[in-house]
Amino acid sequence: MRAAHLVIEGPDGAGKTTLAQALCASGYAYRHEGPPPPTVPALRYYAGILARLEQPTLLDRFHLGELVYGPIVREQSGLSLVAVRLLRRVLNGLGVRVILCLPAYRTARENWQRRRDRGGEFLRDEVAFTASYRAFASLRRDAHDVFDYEASEWPISEHIISRLTAFRPVCRPGVIGSPTASVLFVSDHTHEPFELPFITERGRDGFFNRCLELAGFEEHEVAFTAAYRPEGGRNDLVSRVRLGQRVVALGEMARRALDAAGVTAWATLPHPHYWIRFHARESDRYIRFLTHLRRDTCRAAS
Numbered sequence: 105m106r107a108a109h110l111v112i113e114g115p116d117g118a119g120k121t122t123l124a125q126a127l128c129a130s131g132y133a134y135r136h137e138g139p140p141p142p143t144v145p146a147l148r149y150y151a152g153i154l155a156r157l158e159q160p161t162l163l164d165r166f167h168l169g170e171l172v173y174g175p176i177v178r179e180q181s182g183l184s185l186v187a188v189r190l191l192r193r194v195l196n197g198l199g200v201r202v203i204l205c206l207p208a209y210r211t212a213r214e215n216w217q218r219r220r221d222r223g224g225e226f227l228r229d230e231v232a233f234t235a236s237y238r239a240f241a242s243l244r245r246d247a248h249d250v251f252d253y254e255a256s257e258w259p260i261s262e263h264i265i266s267r268l269t270a271f272r273p274v275c276r277p278g279v280i281g282s283p284t285a286s287v288l289f290v291s292d293h294t295h296e297p298f299e300l301p302f303i304t305e306r307g308r309d310g311f312f313n314r315c316l317e318l319a320g321f322e323e324h325e326v327a328f329t330a331a332y333r334p335e336g337g338r339n340d341l342v343s344r345v346r347l348g349q350r351v352v353a354l355g356e357m358a359r360r361a362l363d364a365a366g367v368t369a370w371a372t373l374p375h376p377h378y379w380i381r382f383h384a385r386e387s388d389r390y391i392r393f394l395t396h397l398r399r400d401t402c403r404a405a406s
Contacts, residue, residue, distance in 0.1 A: 105271040107201035113168040114205030115237040117215030119253035126260040132162040146182030155298035172239040190303045197280030199272040204247035281327030292357040293332040301328045312376040319394035331361035341365040
């Protein structure tokens with residue numbers, strides 16, 4: 105089995121184009137991504153792209169490119185640290201493999217200079233190029249693989265392709281978060297045109313994600329889904345629950361949907377939207393709800 109989708113990142117002159125051609129020849133569709141449009145929040149833009157992919161796709165540049173080039177070209181990135189964490193939640197849920205192309209600086213610089221002199225590079229200034237290389241190098245931990253074409257078999261062998269396309273676990277359809285999550289949070293519906301619950305930074309999503317973090321939940325412990333489709337109608341909740349997973353309903357509407365589907369909610373919490381509307385000054389109380397829930401989950405697992 106192979107990774108559902110691939111993301112290739114890296115500085116200019118790192119060999120991304122050659123690698124992309126080899127990987128796409130193995131069956132991935134190709135899509136190049138530039139910066140997000142200024143009228144759309146970067147998190148929503150990137151999450152929306154992932155949500156709408158219908159076939160195995162290689163994304164040439166994505167969120168790491170925004171983290172690197174945003175500050176260099178536009179003085180700041182459109183992705184905050186929180187947005188990166190939430191986007192990583194989507195990438196993990198969909199089993200996307202992130203590959204960072206990073207040869208030695210000298211090699212990338214020589215390649216960049218040759219192409220720049222022919223008018224074929226985006227960055228024209230060497231200071232900016234050096235800053236971009238260092239920024240990508242600092243993002244090694246955000247990649248699942250680091251590819252140095254100088255240290256690899258050439259031309260790119262089937263062994264290298266197999267390694268770079270290796271399968272990553274995925275959530276069940278309609279679920280995002282950790283594929284091995286011990287707790288599945290079920291909300292009523294999303295506020296986005298695509299089915300990705302709790303991936304915005306403000307409002308009820310921002311409140312709930314902050315409370316989860318303060319309660320001690322880690323990303324590998326949690327997954328998220330919605331009871332109802334954005335266009336209306338209840339989702340197939342039975343197919344979204346993994347064996348042994350504890351299901352937590354967020355609000356009575358979600359609990360009733362679970363009951364109707366024959367899925368037992370291990371716990372029901374007040375919906376975050378209700379809480380910030382009627383108990384805005386009692387966030388500590390909501391955090392305690394989640395803290396107790398996590399403690400009970402850990403006890404049950406031990």
